Amino acid sequence: MVVVEDLVRTYGSGDTAVHAVRGVSFSVARGELVALKGRSGSGKTTLLNLIGGLDRPDSGTVRIDGTELAGLGERELLALRRDRIGFVFQSFGLLPILTAAENVGVPLRLRKADRTEREERVDLLLTLVGLEGHAAQRPGELSGGQQQRVAIARALANRPALIIADEPTGQLDADTGRAVMELLRAVVRSEGVAALVATHDPGLLALADRVIELRDGSLLDDVDDAPAGEGPSA
Ligand code: ADP
Numbered sequence: 001m002v003v004v005e006d007l008v009r010t011y012g013s014g015d016t017a018v019h020a021v022r023g024v025s026f027s028v029a030r031g032e033l034v035a036l037k038g039r040s041g042s043g044k045t046t047l048l049n050l051i052g053g054l055d056r057p058d059s060g061t062v063r064i065d066g067t068e069l070a071g072l073g074e075r076e077l078l079a080l081r082r083d084r085i086g087f088v089f090q091s092f093g094l095l096p097i098l099t100a101a102e103n104v105g106v107p108l109r110l111r112k113a114d115r116t117e118r119e120e121r122v123d124l125l126l127t128l129v130g131l132e133g134h135a136a137q138r139p140g141e142l143s144g145g146q147q148q149r150v151a152i153a154r155a156l157a158n159r160p161a162l163i164i165a166d167e168p169t170g171q172l173d174a175d176t177g178r179a180v181m182e183l184l185r186a187v188v189r190s191e192g193v194a195a196l197v198a199t200h201d202p203g204l205l206a207l208a209d210r211v212i213e214l215r216d217g218s219l220l221d222d223v224d225d226a227p228a229g230e231g232p233s234a
């Protein structure tokens with residue numbers, strides 16, 4: 001369970017201050033996929049970075065399974081990011097010289113999991129994301145959609161409480177993006193992890209359990225997904 005209360009983050013000060021996040025509160029339960037929408041510049045990345053412990057808020061709190069981030073020192077925050085949060089980025093963020101299996105195993109190595117546990121978990125995760133036949137391939141030998149599947153498997157490696165995905169389908173074509181989003185949807189349920197996914201792709205919002213919208217750093221009231229079948233692509 002992730003609980004965010006009254007988060008504020010301002011870049012700079014005085015006349016040039018940018019109020020990127022202005023008092024945001026919400027929560028995400030385990031097994032729940034919450035989509036964060038909002039146009040470019042609305043504060044999505046800033047908010048995700050605060051929740052993921054990549055940036056510190058000016059005020060407000062983030063609690064992940066009861067642990068308040070503000071109470072942690074740098075080392076503890078690093079460990080929490082490594083063990084409790086899985087990150088998925090628009091540009092995949094895989095290490096090009098490692099195979100798919102080695103990329104998925106990186107968080108397990110960082111946690112110093114032993115070799116047997118690592119190999120079993122990596123096999124299971126590659127199967128979960130539909131890449132069991134691709135373990136030995138490097139990112140450059142995989143399609144964009146396959147690379148993002150590897151990134152999702154890596155994000156799940158340490159059985160995190162939370163997955164944070166910042167426009168995970170932004171570099172994929174519409175069909176591949178939808179397939180990746182459907183995979184995320186499925187693993188969030190099967191792994192019982194909370195997920196917060198920033199996207200401004202209207203076609204993907206319908207896959208979320210809940211959609212929240214940022215506008216100029218503030219959360220609007222919860223908005224509903226567009227009803228199925230509406231819109232120009234139908
Ligand atoms: P989004 O991800 O929704 O596009 P961002 O969180 O990246 O929005 O940006 C929100 C606002 O904060 C924008 O006005 C952006 O220009 C500003 N901003 C983001 N990062 C920084 C930074 N490091 N320094 C100053 N301003 C920033």
Ligand code: MG
Pocket residue numbers: 044045046166
């Ligand atoms: Mg962004």
